[in-house]
Amino acid sequence: MSLKVQIQRTVVSEARHFELNIQIQTEARHIALYGPSGSGKSLTVQSVAGLLRPDHGRIQIGDQVYFDSAKGINLKPRERRVAYLFQDYGLFPHLTAAQNICFGLNRGLFNRSVRAMPAAAQRWVDAFELESVLSSYPAQLSGGQKQRCALARALAIEPQLLLLDEPLAALDQDLRVRLRAELAQLQSQIDIPTILITHDPEDARVLAQEVYRIRDGRVLECCRSANLEALTA
Numbered sequence: 274m275s276l277k278v279q280i281q282r283t284v285v286s287e288a289r290h291f292e293l294n295i296q297i298q299t300e301a302r303h304i305a306l307y308g309p310s311g312s313g314k315s316l317t318v319q320s321v322a323g324l325l326r327p328d329h330g331r332i333q334i335g336d337q338v339y340f341d342s343a344k345g346i347n348l349k350p351r352e353r354r355v356a357y358l359f360q361d362y363g364l365f366p367h368l369t370a371a372q373n374i375c376f377g378l379n380r381g382l383f384n385r386s387v388r389a390m391p392a393a394a395q396r397w398v399d400a401f402e403l404e405s406v407l408s409s410y411p412a413q414l415s416g417g418q419k420q421r422c423a424l425a426r427a428l429a430i431e432p433q434l435l436l437l438d439e440p441l442a443a444l445d446q447d448l449r450v451r452l453r454a455e456l457a458q459l460q461s462q463i464d465i466p467t468i469l470i471t472h473d474p475e476d477a478r479v480l481a482q483e484v485y486r487i488r489d490g491r492v493l494e495c496c497r498s499a500n501l502e503a504l505t506a
């Protein structure tokens with residue numbers, strides 16, 4: 274992916290004044306934003322997704338400009354075709370797996386008489402072997418099935434970029450190791466560029482090629498994920 278992010282944003286609350294000033298320029302397919310809580314990782318990906326408007330700067334993916342303050346360009350989130358996978362996967366508990374997966378498509382599966390799943394969703398149902406759980410509700414799914422469902426829903430909109438916001442943080446250690454390996458496997462299957470947010474060096478090592486260490490709203494360092502140990506030492 275060719276990704277250029279050059280953004281500044283000041284966020285002010287009663288207690289704090291936080292300056293985000295992020296510069297990222299990369300050709301790597303999978304990158305990680307790695308840093309402690311409150312360092313500005315989420316504000317960065319929210320800006321890429323179009324959920325937060327930077328005060329100044331430019332965001333470009335490939336040849337598509339998402340945001341350019343100088344030229345007055347600010348694409349809406351939907352126009353950016355960015356999929357966002359959250360920590361808790363954000364599946365709707367009252368919808369079946371099938372309905373969750375189709376949620377972002379114009380033609381959902383809410384009408385029970387509509388049997389056929391749209392091809393853009395079916396592709397991921399097949400790839401992630403979800404056929405047998407389509408009529409189950411999230412509470413009836415395993416951790417891995419929930420992750421695959423959420424990923425299928427994110428990918429059904431045919432995004433050009435996938436944002437993974439601490440996708441493994443809520444899990445206990447055993448499940449985390451298993452789902453990290455599963456996510457790495459899925460990542461190799463889907464061939465879509467990803468930006469991963471994490472505070473876990475192992476996530477960054479396994480799921481990214483290039484790691485941006487973020488601290489106090491800035492990129493402190495960037496390295497190949499294989500060299501992350503040197504960077505964290």
Ligand SMILES: Nc1ncnc2c1ncn2[C@@H]1O[C@H](COP(=O)(O)OP(=O)(O)OP(=O)(O)O)[C@@H](O)[C@H]1O
Pocket residue numbers: 284285286289291308309310311312313314315316317472
């Ligand atoms: N809407 C907001 N209003 C005011 N301050 C905010 C707002 N959103 C975030 N902040 C502040 O900006 C800073 C960066 O937040 P951000 O959510 O990007 O951190 P993070 O690196 O993603 O942290 P975590 O790993 O805990 O999710 C924090 O100090 C936070 O308190």
